[in-house]
Amino acid sequence: MNWTIAPTILPILTALICLVWGQPRRARRVLVAASATLQLAVALFLVVKTYGGEAFVVGLGNWSSGLGIILVIDLLSAIMIALSTLIALASIIYGYFEMSRKVEHPLRLPLVQFLVAGINLSFSTGDLFNLFVAFEIMLIASYALLTLEADDWDIKHAFPYFAINLVGSTLFICGAGMAYALFGSLNFAEISVRAAEMSADPRVLALALLFLVIFGIKAGLFPLYFWLPNSYPTLPAPLAALYAGMLTKVGVYVLLRFFGTVMPHDLHFAHQLLAWLAGATMLLAVIGAISRNFIRGILSFHILSQIGFMVLAIGFFTPLSIAASIFYIVHHIVVKASLFLIGGVALCLNRSDNLNRMGNLWRDFPFLGILFLCQALSLAGLPPLSGFWGKYLIVVAGLDQQAYVLVGISIIASVLTLFSMLKIWNAAFWHTSDEVTVASGDKRARPMTAVVAVLASISLFIGLGAELFFSISKKAAEQTLDQSRYIELVRSYPGKGTGDR
Amino acid sequence: MNAPNSFIFQAVVRLIFFLINIFAVYLLQRGHNWPGGGFIAGLATAISLILLSLGIGLKSLHRIMKIDPARIAFTGLTIAVLIGVAPVLFGHAFLEHFSVHFQSPILGEVHIGTALLFDSGVYLVVVGIAAKIIFVLAKSTQGLGGLVREEQRRYSSVRERPIEEDAPDEQMEPESRERKQ
Numbered sequence: 273m274n275w276t277i278a279p280t281i282l283p284i285l286t287a288l289i290c291l292v293w294g295q296p297r298r299a300r301r302v303l304v305a306a307s308a309t310l311q312l313a314v315a316l317f318l319v320v321k322t323y324g325g326e327a328f329v330v331g332l333g334n335w336s337s338g339l340g341i342i343l344v345i346d347l348l349s350a351i352m353i354a355l356s357t358l359i360a361l362a363s364i365i366y367g368y369f370e371m372s373r374k375v376e377h378p379l380r381l382p383l384v385q386f387l388v389a390g391i392n393l394s395f396s397t398g399d400l401f402n403l404f405v406a407f408e409i410m411l412i413a414s415y416a417l418l419t420l421e422a423d424d425w426d427i428k429h430a431f432p433y434f435a436i437n438l439v440g441s442t443l444f445i446c447g448a449g450m451a452y453a454l455f456g457s458l459n460f461a462e463i464s465v466r467a468a469e470m471s472a473d474p475r476v477l478a479l480a481l482l483f484l485v486i487f488g489i490k491a492g493l494f495p496l497y498f499w500l501p502n503s504y505p506t507l508p509a510p511l512a513a514l515y516a517g518m519l520t521k522v523g524v525y526v527l528l529r530f531f532g533t534v535m536p537h538d539l540h541f542a543h544q545l546l547a548w549l550a551g552a553t554m555l556l557a558v559i560g561a562i563s564r565n566f567i568r569g570i571l572s573f574h575i576l577s578q579i580g581f582m583v584l585a586i587g588f589f590t591p592l593s594i595a596a597s598i599f600y601i602v603h604h605i606v607v608k609a610s611l612f613l614i615g616g617v618a619l620c621l622n623r624s625d626n627l628n629r630m631g632n633l634w635r636d637f638p639f640l641g642i643l644f645l646c647q648a649l650s651l652a653g654l655p656p657l658s659g660f661w662g663k664y665l666i667v668v669a670g671l672d673q674q675a676y677v678l679v680g681i682s683i684i685a686s687v688l689t690l691f692s693m694l695k696i697w698n699a700a701f702w703h704t705s706d707e708v709t710v711a712s713g714d715k716r717a718r719p720m721t722a723v724v725a726v727l728a729s730i731s732l733f734i735g736l737g738a739e740l741f742f743s744i745s746k747k748a749a750e751q752t753l754d755q756s757r758y759i760e761l762v763r764s765y766p767g768k769g770t771g772d773r
Numbered sequence: 774m775n776a777p778n779s780f781i782f783q784a785v786v787r788l789i790f791f792l793i794n795i796f797a798v799y800l801l802q803r804g805h806n807w808p809g810g811g812f813i814a815g816l817a818t819a820i821s822l823i824l825l826s827l828g829i830g831l832k833s834l835h836r837i838m839k840i841d842p843a844r845i846a847f848t849g850l851t852i853a854v855l856i857g858v859a860p861v862l863f864g865h866a867f868l869e870h871f872s873v874h875f876q877s878p879i880l881g882e883v884h885i886g887t888a889l890l891f892d893s894g895v896y897l898v899v900v901g902i903a904a905k906i907i908f909v910l911a912k913s914t915q916g917l918g919g920l921v922r923e924e925q926r927r928y929s930s931v932r933e934r935p936i937e938e939d940a941p942d943e944q945m946e947p948e949s950r951e952r953k954q
Contacts, residue, residue: 281857281858285854285858288850288854330867331866332867332868333866333870334865334866
């Protein structure tokens with residue numbers, strides 16, 4: 273049995289069963305949780321296998337690489353799939369505790385599963401047009417989830433998200449058409465063979481820059497990030513965690529895959545541009561975060577600032593920096609999702625996440641405060657938490673390249689991150705006031721905190737076991753940059769029409 | 774929308790409805806080897822449904838169709854996914870298709886395969902989704918409820934408007950900004 277398709281098809285099947293089952297009920301919730309657990313297990317199995325050097329390749333409809341769509345799961349894809357299924361599981365379980373079945377929207381769970389299917393398909397595909405399809409599945413599910421419980425006011429803020437992604441999709445399909453005209457194939461492996469032969473051709477660089485814009489929109493790079501900070505806060509906490517953890521990281525993954533595996537490695541101009549855009553993103557976004565006065569808003573801006581770190585590491589484009597980028601993605605997804613979930617618990621306790629009307633949380637819920645401190649300091653990059661190792665590696669990679677200005681920007685951004693995290697800490701946790709009430713009787717808070725605690729302990733484990741995670745990232749980076757291995761993997765798939773190429 | 778009071782328009786629309794759908798079936802079966810297929814056929818059928826709704830009015834169309842278009846889409850998606858997954862259970866690749874080619878007494882040469890079933894699934898998905906989107910939009914412009922009861926929004930989370938509008942915080946009562954749970 274070929275496991276390549278499992279991470280995509282399991283969520284789709286689950287979503288279909290959910291749709292048949294119509295109304296929210298306990299059995300349906302159990303089924304979705306069980307399926308999400310199964311998906312996580314499959315993803316971990318894929319990570320273990322691919323870490324051992326195996327790779328999973330399948331041609332849809334059993335067509336070989338020149339004729340059909342190829343799905344490839346190597347270590348990087350497997351890591352990303354494991355992260356997406358982990359965050360989806362946490363978000364689903366957290367959602368169960370947050371809301372009773374009576375108020376659950378019947379379409380929420382199926383849409384989450386479709387979203388996961390789209391995300392996983394973008395991680396496993398080896399075909400440019402199929403990547404477009406995966407983005408569409410993901411985006412359509414995300415539009416629906418974003419406005420499922422929205423009123424007109426929310427829709428007004430969600431609209432830029434919809435509009436910019438439509439523009440992105442249009443550009444993407446134009447770019448795919450141009451890639452096909454230029455290379456005669458949409459298969460990643462075939463493109464990388466043909467692009468390597470014509471790397472002196474300016475059209476390759478032009479196309480690479482076009483895709484930089486397209487994937488930059490998805491990832492939220494400067495100056496294309498204005499859609500994110502206002503639209504994500506309109507989501508309920510568990511969904512915000514899933515969006516914040518995964519959706520922009522799909523853009524980062526695709527940038528890694530595109531510049532690491534598909535395009536020739538000597539596009540220095542594009543790499544430089546990526547690095548400088550990333551520098552601008554991390555600095556401007558963290559300043560935006562300081563300007564906000566509510567938890568979800570601050571965290572939404574931080575997504576962008578952190579995207580800057582990952583993309584900066586891609587821009588340095590050495591094997592070490594790619595590994596650092598992958599390590600940073602692993603660290604960031606877990607930390608960011610758990611911070612959004614902590615924000616959700618705080619919102620549930622204070623009935624508000626406006627910092628002016630929050631307080632007393634440390635007095636009444638010290639455990640939540642400890643979790644928040646762990647994750648916030650990790651985001652800011654204090655040793656020995658996971659964020660420190662990610663930032664340390666990126667800074668080392670930058671100093672190797674003598675990019676002192678960019679390294680300086682990244683350190684300033686880290687300090688400002690710490691500052692804005694302390695802003696939340698002071699206002700929501702440390703601040704005591706008689707005017708603010710904490711809904712201590714709310715039964716939902718404890719199980720919700722338990723879910724966060726699991727994520728926080730995973731994040732702590734990443735920080736303390738940084739050696740292990742870095743060796744995995746290093747291996748993933750080697751596999752990502754090894755174009756000849758990728759081409760060999762795809763071309764050796766024994767599908768129909770193998771001899772006719 | 775009430776039907777326009779024009780006999781000619783209504784009669785022509787009814788005729789064209791059938792012509793478009795015959796063309797859609799042609800596109801659907803053509804897609805096996807030539808340009809065409811479930812997606813474009815589904816769009817054609819969705820267009821015919823829109824035309825029909827203009828001709829006889831949305832309310833009468835709803836009475837005739839009886840079934841929520843989202844359910845059509847769901848049926849189609851199920852068919853397509855099952856056709857995709859079935860070969861995996863028998864040890865083949867995902868979405869692998871099989872076909873037979875034979876001579877039959879009346880139809881002549883027949884070439885038929887599982888790809889047609891998959892395409893029919895795609896066809897139903899496209900018809901359902903396109904019709905649903907357009908009917909929801911059309912009904913909402915006329916004050917009719919476009920969504921069925923299960924699709925109405927409901928608030929599951931404690932939420933507060935997270936983004937500061939132009940008015941500063943102090944001028945608003947906290948209660949007035951809180952949402953109903």
